[in-house]
Amino acid sequence: MGVPQKNIICDSSALISLADTSNLAALKFLSGQGISFYITPGVRSEITSRPMTIKKYALSAVRLQKCIDDGVLKLLASVTLHEQTQRILKAANSMIYVGKKPLELIQLGEAECLAIFASASAHMLLVDEKTTRLLIENPHKLRETIQTRNSEGVRLDQGRRDEFASLTRGVSCLRSSELLAFAYSKGYFDDFRSLKDDAFKASIYALRDSGCGLASSEIVEYENMGF
Secondary structure: OOOOOOEEEEOHHHHHHHHHOOOOHHHHHHHOOOOEEEEOHHHHHHHHHOHHHOHHHHHHHHHHHHHHHOOOEEEOOOOOHHHHHHHHHHHHOOOEEEOOEEOOOOOHHHHHHHHHOOOOOOOEEEOOOHHHHHHHHOHHHHHHHHHOOOOOOEEEOHHHHHHHHHHOOOOOEEOHHHHHHHHHHOOOOHHHHHHHHHHHHHHHHHHHHOOOOOOHHHHHHHHOOOO
């Protein structure tokens, strides 16, 4: 289980999971513990501008916009962001082929997070999207997973894989569940008093159902946590 460090770059997937489960307050709580949370322009668009126009997603978008307005989520940009983002998109989205067709594995927001990681002196990437995490941590496993879903051959372009690894060197991933577990250990759920353990466990299940990929064994591990 990852332990949050000082500067965290946030992808839209994890932020939406926290918003949908009413746990965005964990970001403000951990900000008080000395942890800073950053987003890129592409992520801001993914979590506010676009979903704000869709009634089904508008409430989460409003919650996330408030986090930005309150300074809990800080916007990051750089003069080299566009160029570096395009390099990462090109490497990632021409790394794995189904037959002769390359798969689009990541989108703008995720690529921006990876592009700005080093220049922001970041320590971790908060991301729930499983494809992105596997692309960073174990692209060969990602290829195998995709192969199980396709009858055509799936191959990994080693040159693109090496290029992507070079561009994302030092990136360490953290899921929303791990962030929330850390917040739990620091007292985030203490206001629930005797129900704090129940609140934490219920939140973990809610995160799983909101898109945070968790195996059954990981759920058991969270259930057995105690502080």
